[in-house]
Amino acid sequence: MFRSLILAAAGSERVERLVEAAPLSRNVVRRFIAGDYAADALRVTRELVNQGLAVSIDHLGEDTTTPAQAEAIREEYLDLLSALAAAELTPQAEVSLKLSALGQAFDEKLAYEHARAICAKATEAGTTVTIDAEEHTTTDSTLEILARLRRDFPTTGAVVQSYLRRAEADCRDLAGAGSRVRLCKGAYKEPESVAYQSKLDVDKSYIRCLNILLAGDGYPMIATHDPRLIEIGENRSKWYDRNSDEFEFQMLYGVRPDEQLRLVALGYTVRVYVPYGTQWYQYMMRRLAERPANVAFFLRALRSTK
Numbered sequence: 001m002f003r004s005l006i007l008a009a010a011g012s013e014r015v016e017r018l019v020e021a022a023p024l025s026r027n028v029v030r031r032f033i034a035g036d037y038a039a040d041a042l043r044v045t046r047e048l049v050n051q052g053l054a055v056s057i058d059h060l061g062e063d064t065t066t067p068a069q070a071e072a073i074r075e076e077y078l079d080l081l082s083a084l085a086a087a088e089l090t091p092q093a094e095v096s097l098k099l100s101a102l103g104q105a106f107d108e109k110l111a112y113e114h115a116r117a118i119c120a121k122a123t124e125a126g127t128t129v130t131i132d133a134e135e136h137t138t139t140d141s142t143l144e145i146l147a148r149l150r151r152d153f154p155t156t157g158a159v160v161q162s163y164l165r166r167a168e169a170d171c172r173d174l175a176g177a178g179s180r181v182r183l184c185k186g187a188y189k190e191p192e193s194v195a196y197q198s199k200l201d202v203d204k205s206y207i208r209c210l211n212i213l214l215a216g217d218g219y220p221m222i223a224t225h226d227p228r229l230i231e232i233g234e235n236r237s238k239w240y241d242r243n244s245d246e247f248e249f250q251m252l253y254g255v256r257p258d259e260q261l262r263l264v265a266l267g268y269t270v271r272v273y274v275p276y277g278t279q280w281y282q283y284m285m286r287r288l289a290e291r292p293a294n295v296a297f298f299l300r301a302l303r304s305t306k
């Protein structure tokens with residue numbers, strides 16, 4: 001109920017205008033977002049890499065509606081990859097990409113071509129790209145584009161959302177040799193016809209998917225902050241004889257930083273997803289929907305700016 005309300009607000013332009021106009025302390029947004037510019041993402045990446053963490057940088061923005069916007073996003077990623085290489089932050093830092101930002105909704109071919117250019121640049125820069133998962137209506141198109149990208153750039157990462165009823169089948173398709181697959185619970189509001197609705201069902205699906213990926217020949221990327229699932233991930237990785245360089249944990253910037261460092265100290269690879277850019281509204285609302293405590297933090301900070 002709480003999650004549905006916040007996710008409904010995430011889609012409302014009226015609420016978006018209200019929240020963006022509120023006297024938001026920069027600290028609230030800065031807890032989850034590196035800053036407005038690529039230079040901010042680079043600064044945060046450098047700090048995280050110095051602590052032994054790996055990074056995936058995401059330029060915020062989704063639901064692009066014009067070819068000009070899609071082209072601007074492509075250019076942003078190409079510049080970001082050049083800057084990462086120049087700062088010698090590759091291969092520890094890669095990029096995450098939303099195909100909706102590249103025009104997938106109105107021209108799949110255009111989105112593919114832009115994603116291809118970004119993958120080519122990432123290869124030149126000595127790093128990788130992971131294609132984020134978005135609403136279920138885009139899953140088939142995203143996986144098709146991913147398969148095409150992987151013909152030339154086999155390290156391109158996929159994302160599976162365990163709340164989708166199709167998740168296990170997708171994991172089986174994606175568990176082949178060399179295949180990088182991020183497993184997350186899923187962050188969007190989805191109907192019961194396609195997605196499990198209860199936390200228990202989503203978690204059980206997550207564990208079934210984890211088993212498929214760990215038993216396979218690919219490179220599983222266990223993206224969660226859930227203590228129980230992290231513990232299961234640690235145990236199952238041993239059960240499946242995975243060395244610490246044969247899978248990784250992933251978490252979001254600003255969420256459970258102590259846990260990120262605890263896992264690094266144990267010798268695991270932990271990659272932090274670092275978003276930057278001015279279009280933070282939808283990303284922030286998804287984070288609030290995940291955790292009531294985040295809403296309290298958000299409201300407290302709003303009050304303290306008045």
Ligand SMILES: Cc1cc2nc3c(=O)[nH]c(=O)nc-3n(C[C@H](O)[C@H](O)[C@H](O)COP(=O)(O)OP(=O)(O)OC[C@H]3O[C@@H](n4cnc5c(N)ncnc54)[C@H](O)[C@@H]3O)c2cc1C
Binds near residue numbers: 131225252
């Ligand atoms: C690296 C990464 C990439 C992602 N990419 C995608 C994507 O491409 N597509 C997509 O749909 N979703 C993506 N997500 C989001 C994901 O789907 C979930 O919405 C998000 O991770 C929350 O789920 P959770 O597994 O952390 O568990 P939740 O069920 O949200 O939380 C479980 C438990 O984790 C702990 N916890 C969670 N948050 C906190 C916190 N802030 N502080 C302390 N404890 C906390 C609490 O104990 C909580 O009970 C990504 C997540 C990560 C980490």
